Amino acid sequence: MPTINWLRKEFYYGYDSGDVLSVIPNWRRFNEERIIGGSYRNVFLKGAVPYLKPDSKVMELGPGRGSWSRAIMQNIPNGKLTTLDFQDVRQWLHPERYNMRMDNIQVTDNSFSAVPDHSFDFFWSFGVLCHNNLTDIKEILKNALPKMKKGAYAVHMYGDWEKLEQWGWKKGKVPAEFKNKPDDEIWWPRNNSKEMAAAAAAAGWDVVSPDLGLVKRDSIILLRAK
Numbered sequence: 001m002p003t004i005n006w007l008r009k010e011f012y013y014g015y016d017s018g019d020v021l022s023v024i025p026n027w028r029r030f031n032e033e034r035i036i037g038g039s040y041r042n043v044f045l046k047g048a049v050p051y052l053k054p055d056s057k058v059m060e061l062g063p064g065r066g067s068w069s070r071a072i073m074q075n076i077p078n079g080k081l082t083t084l085d086f087q088d089v090r091q092w093l094h095p096e097r098y099n100m101r102m103d104n105i106q107v108t109d110n111s112f113s114a115v116p117d118h119s120f121d122f123f124w125s126f127g128v129l130c131h132n133n134l135t136d137i138k139e140i141l142k143n144a145l146p147k148m149k150k151g152a153y154a155v156h157m158y159g160d161w162e163k164l165e166q167w168g169w170k171k172g173k174v175p176a177e178f179k180n181k182p183d184d185e186i187w188w189p190r191n192n193s194k195e196m197a198a199a200a201a202a203a204g205w206d207v208v209s210p211d212l213g214l215v216k217r218d219s220i221i222l223l224r225a226k
């Protein structure tokens, strides 16, 4: 299931996490936050804002309907956001509203060939790597690294089966029968902080922290481009 072929099609409707910056979450975000065990506003304030400057050039993987993209845009008034997604997200993100400061690229693979080398100060994703298996995550991290400026940071949420076990599969809304199925038949493939850190290091990143500890069900890795 979370093969690249499944992922290319699955989110055609445009996944939405609501307004991640509002102090009071809307109903959708409220429900997601209960499932994940954390506040999206807190995730953004601690996991993205410290790495953004007004003129940052940011790359985001898998924006969907752009919940996190809009929060990023608010924090880079003189910068630029480039998004890559299997879907054509322009219908939801409306790049025409941002005076050439947003570029939305529809991709078909994990090559990152559509973006120039050494161009980004920050690389962000949320709700994306948790659906990609470790082989694809390794490919993503390896191919994204040359696109970053030296010393640039990256922050990515990913699935962590060890935290999920602690938090609870039912509470985390991941079917427990996935435990008996291979990764290519489930939409929440196996991963944990040790495997993720090893994958990132093998791809050439400095692992600053395998998990920022911002949500209870999943992990959020902080990386730096050497």
Ligand SMILES: C[S@@+](CC[C@H](N)C(=O)[O-])C[C@H]1O[C@@H](n2cnc3c(N)ncnc32)[C@H](O)[C@@H]1O
Binding pocket: 007, 008, 011, 014, 015, 016, 017, 018, 061, 062, 063, 064, 065, 066, 067, 068, 084, 085, 086, 087, 107, 109, 110, 125, 126, 127, 128, 129, 131, 132, 140
């Ligand atoms: C669950 S949605 C999350 C959307 C948004 N980030 C959020 O949190 O609201 C995952 C999005 O990532 C995209 N996606 C998943 N894996 C991808 C990959 N390897 N390359 C490009 N886009 C990907 C999907 O098409 C989808 O739009």
